[in-house]
Amino acid sequence: xxxxxxxxxxxxxxxxxxxxxxxxxxxxxxxxxxxxxxxxxxxxxxxxxxxxxxxxxxxxxxxxxxxxxxxxxxxxxxxxxxxxxxxxxxxxxxxxxxxxxxxxxxxxxxxxxxxxxxxxxxxxxxxxxxxxxxxxxxxxxxxxxxxxxxxxxxxxxxxxxxxxxxxxxxxxxxxx
Numbered sequence: 001x002x003x004x005x006x007x008x009x010x011x012x013x014x015x016x017x018x019x020x021x022x023x024x025x026x027x028x029x030x031x032x033x034x035x036x037x038x039x040x041x042x043x044x045x046x047x048x049x050x051x052x053x054x055x056x057x058x059x060x061x062x063x064x065x066x067x068x069x070x071x072x073x074x075x076x077x078x079x080x081x082x083x084x085x086x087x088x089x090x091x092x093x094x095x096x097x098x099x100x101x102x103x104x105x106x107x108x109x110x111x112x113x114x115x116x117x118x119x120x121x122x123x124x125x126x127x128x129x130x131x132x133x134x135x136x137x138x139x140x141x142x143x144x145x146x147x148x149x150x151x152x153x154x155x156x157x158x159x160x161x162x163x164x165x166x167x168x169x170x171x172x173x174x175x176x
């Protein structure tokens with residue numbers, strides 16, 4: 001289990017992209033990671049855009065960036081709401097500034113844009129927010145996954161295998 005001991009934060013709100021939250025969550029758990037799904041309210045059930053429910057483990061208001069090894073942000077339309085919350089933005093920016101992984105897929109790039117951490121990074125996303133990322137100072141690339149320093153990004157659910165593989169490889173605990 002390559003991610004044993006790694007703590008990974010994921011944000012959630014209603015209308016999250018079901019596959020972009022659930023697929024990485026279970027892949028990271030499968031590799032031994034401990035995944036915390038954080039919403040505005042602990043133990044609240046959030047509904048994905050395709051109807052899948054997920055209960056938040058914690059409230060992001062109660063979290064500290066130093067307690068996590070990575071942040072993985074699913075897309076959908078939830079990121080548009082989440083990026084308006086100062087705590088979401090501060091956690092994102094702090095995790096990034098600590099040199100830890102920030103991974104985002106599809107519309108999730110809205111959160112790093114609002115956290116003002118995209119300038120000078122290569123990235124990808126759904127074409128729908130391509131201009132937003134470019135205007136935030138990023139170089140947009142049409143690829144299934146883009147890895148640039150401590151940021152990993154992907155375009156859409158079809159890219160999830162490459163996205164998750166890149167996250168796991170980035171976070172892999174070296175064998176002793």
